[in-house]
Amino acid sequence: MPAITPGKFGKFGGKFVPETLIACLKELEAEFNWALQDPEFQDELEIAFGDYVGRETPLCFAERLTNHYKNKDGQGPEIFLKREDLNHCGAHKLNNAIAQTMIAKRMGMKSVVAATGAGQHRVATAAACAKLSLECTVFMGTSDMEKQSSNVLLMKLLGTEVKGVEGNFKDASSQAIREWVGNLQTTYYLTGTIVGPHPCPSMVREFQSVIGKETRRQAMEKWGGKPDVLLACVGSGSNALGIFHEFIGDEDVRLIGVEAAGFGLDSGKHAATLARGEVGVYHGAMSYLLQDEEGQIIGPHSIGVGLEYPGVSPELSFLKDTGRAEFYSATDEEAVEAYKRLSRIEGIIPSLEASHALAFLEKLCPTLPSGTKVIVNCSGRGDKDAATVLNYQQYSM
């Protein structure tokens, strides 16, 4: 489903930004398009993906998980995991961070600022900047800094300056943008989420789409066909689009996104934007978002910090409205169960974000015919979440 206008997905997307930024975004778009066509950039990116990030990531048959979902007659779907947890920095985030940092370097930028996205994007950005010797400044809400203190330590070790902003991520983003606008010649604003004004969502999607491209090839190698179902968690949507995008034109491949239902969709404490949100403009793009009757953004909640975002990718909003993709949600409790389940029966500790996708298998598998090929995007590893799960267990006891 190609967009008629670049950056627009039906009515979603666009560039709702102040005048000062329009020229900047145009320059970024031009640079991005040039990089896509430039064989030298593509070669360099391939080497970075291969040797630095550690791609391609395996498509791993989850034998014991498959057995777990077999019914009494021994029938059930076959579950595969796309192992984005094995990337350097432990999540899919680096795919985008390294590519964008390379673009920043090409543009002659000296420094990078970042704010949006959860800890993993910031760590990936810090790593990429260290490697390409760009200065890196990350803005974080002071309350988030406390909650994610180990991520803050990691960033500092990698040479990044972490600046605290009174408030939460919203305030941090605004500060980062202010910093960017004040230094447009030398500073690159590195977006990690697949939201924001055009060309940001397209850039992030392009670099994450390596996941889907590899998946197609690997599925062909493994069973000579395509996947039947792709399952991914949805925060802003970068890992979901990363695996979905390649298959959007394949109508026989079901695309399922799983959002964070937090304490439950009716509790008011969740991050299920596509389930409960309304259309509006946020961070420069038109998309679904969690807003109250006065148009104020509702603070989201999820035990998976990376899913705690009140907006969502405009492209995913489009896929929902056209019915091309289906969206469901999983609660904190269901995600923690899934976290423990995969650890116990496959020896893979998934991130709490990825655990939301894994949680949905409980509802999905009984509905699938025997032998259905299901690929779950294991978007990150969960070592970072061990303390959270430990606390959650102790608290709930």
Added chain:
Amino acid sequence: MWQRPDSYGRFGKFGGKYVPETLMHALSELESTFNSLKDDPDFQNELAGILKDYVGRETPLYFSERLTEHYRHPNGEGPHIYLKREDLNHTGAHKINNAIGQVFLAKHLGKKRIIAETGAGQHGVATATVCARFGLQCLTYMGAQDMERQALNVFRMRLLDAEVRAVHSRTATLKDATSEAIRDWVANVETTHYILGSVAGPYPYPMMVREKEAMEKWGGKPDVLVACVGEGSDAMGLFDDFIKDKDVRLIGVEAAGLGLDSGKHAATLTKGEVGVLHGTMSYLLQDDDGQIIEPHSISAGLDYPGVGPEHSFLKEKGRAEYYSVTDEEALEAFKRLSRLEGIIPALETSHALAYLEKLSPTLANGTKVVVNCSGRGDKDVQTAIKYLKV
């Protein structure tokens, strides 16, 4: 000369099987199964599949541009530094390769129960991981003191459905946990396999740096291989394929802790003597009464008073060189790689990286150096931050 090991499990005078009678049969069984499976294509294919899809092999050989630049002389000359990215393995270290190989063997032997000992928890986590994957019962012995210091690793092992049993005897650390594990094995040898490091038993495999990886990158062999040495399985994995290549220098780097003269280190090959520990003859840190000296290193994985017998043999024959670096030098190297390459190395790995400071100025221009980046350092961030005051 390089038949490794011989039929008695010896490397020269080192190695062997100094174990209770009850274990001799188990060890023979293990060995003969290992030898028969080595050449079995079905087994090899299955193992290769797991290593690829589950562990994430093969790991890349990464040209470390900024580190290479860092070691360039003012005239622009210097060695080329490459990192073998074992940090990218599932669970973040080389340890899982050994665990997979051994659990595979155990399955073929029909064992249902796996035991292991662990110090800081990395080996325990790797073992628990593989047992979860294959549905085998897993029990890890851990010193009670270590359990307190490594609560998060204990939680990880339990998440992976392993039982973590506290050992309270004596110093309540790794050495005592090992003794307890051996005792368990003696009592339950019919049903149980004990996951060993490189100290005794079958070889850690698969071999890591295949010659062809280096050949693909620059059409030749590495000139120098550098790896940290604790008990030595990680280093052996890197060295193994090149032992017969005399033009490839093999360098092992041990932990000098607070300094070689401080008495607080784990530099077994530099300061140790030959003796028997945990079933094998090798260099070890012992006092005049033959009592094991408590080792020290800031990195838990190198905090071991013994070393694999093959390293002892390579040292004696002069085929490999062994040096050491202090805690402080390792911490500097930890910070250096983080800042220059955005890769946070394990503190163990940092010892190998630290040695580049002394090594690089001595190398001819363009020398190809491959450092074994044996593990990632997320687990060490809290420790490092305390010392580095970042």
